[in-house]
Amino acid sequence: MSAYFWFEGIPFPAMLYKREIIKESRDKFVIRDEDTVIVTYPKSGTNWLIEIVCLIQTKGNPKWIQSVPTWERSPWIETKKELSMLINMEGPRLMSSHLPFHLFPKSFFRSKAKVIYVIRNPRDVLVSGYFFGRNTNLIDNPESLGTYIERFLKGNVPYGSWFEHTRDWLSMRKNDNFLLLSYEDMKENTRGTIRKICDFLGKKLEPDELDLVLKYSSFQAMKENKMYNFSIIRKDVNINGLVLMRKGVPGDWKNHFTVAQAENFDKVFQEKMAGFSPGLFPWK
Template sequence: MEPVQDTYRPPLEYVKGVPLIKYFAEALGPLESFQAWPDDVLISTYPKSGTTWVSEILDLIYQGGDLQKCQRAPIYVRVPFLEFKMPGCPTGFELLEDTPAPRLLKTHLPLALLPQTLLDQKVKVVYVARNAKDVAVSFYHFYRMAKVHPDPGTWDSFLEDFMAGEVSYGSWYQHVQEWWELRHTHPVLYLFYEDMKENPKREIQKILEFVGRSLPEETVEDIVQHTSFQEMKNNAMTNYRTLPSDLLDHSISAFMRKGITGDWKSTFTVAQNERFEAYYAEKMAGCNLHFRSEL
């Protein structure tokens, strides 16, 4: 492991105008030689939108619902994270090279930074979008515990950075809209976190159909149970406690914190909410994407 002062809280680096975690920006060069396979499936989200949840669901689907097989390795090994790079850990690209087909991959990259091979190969994409207010709160706590991010400062200043797209991966507004538009030219299953909370079985059935798989109803019920928030929070293969604690400090905040819809109401002030709503209306004007910020 590198010395602490060299590793933690580096400033974001901009790639094609997109701010990224320093190490992730460094991973993009090697990714240019990545070759997608037509039977790959890409899980894409803006951070803190249910990525690990959908990754576990898809791995269970691919393993025929066999819970034991899904204990074979941590989720970031079973579903390699394309742009992942952290000191002392194998990169996502390195993990991918050891992953047999059919592969599940994960990314948070906006389209401007996505390896072109994924689009050229028409790789199926499962995209998950979550309402912006809950994402902002969850991302703030993630910044606090994941020390590869810059220091988030106060909640008030972080919210301003989030609204301006000056956080890792840039603008939430642009991310959710451009992947929404991609549906017109590319095989994208666009899911909403809130729908998954409301009726996980229904959304899992959509995923099964999209990836061309079928499972007995009782197996689907088992997947619903195994991928509940509490189960995953207690599962060492999904809760990210296997990464070094000096990179992800769970004593500050758990990687899997609450997993609910509407938690923003415990954090936003009335004034912040009014300002956010006005800015949101401006940034999402003309877009037919609709989110629920409470259930």
């Protein structure tokens, strides 16, 4: 894993992240009461949620999302350039992070800031991460899906173990300033999810405004939005014709796992997520 550095047990792609910035964001960055943070494990629907929240803020008007890149509307806490942007931003801020619980800014835990956390079937997360990684030079590309499954189950992938990330963040689920969403529910009932986010953020949308949020956060609309679809990304990241949005379909893992791989994954999932109600995880 030469393309990584490790910080407190978590591997980070060295091209995008710096140890001192992650440390600074944890120890010094001040999250304010009025801020909203979108937190996910990678490949769980982060950018889709950012589009939805941004559209809720503009009552469905697409001008903002079509003129400002995703990472400037909701900067990442753990990258140098975007952390500086956040520090200098006035008023309520929207920000994003994949950071595990123990590396998250300490100031958050003393604040009333709101976190929206999205979980997704880890099998789909794994497949999405595998194909994403194969099209970039950000990580060491595994020779096969089987190799990647082994790495994923051990936590030797960007941001570490899905199981630990999810377990630790779910410890917040009864807090008033924490909203838990699932990618699968977002897909199945997008309108209901938007209403849930509005309630959580104290926003009110008229029916026609909600229709606009639905329209401009659809898979097709986002695929065509240049401010979202990676067509303006940094030139030093080799993206080999990368498309950020591949399928966006729950259950795609079934097209890629062998029966043995699926059984082994289930076994590890049961062990690692013991103690959680199965109803918490809405995937089949």
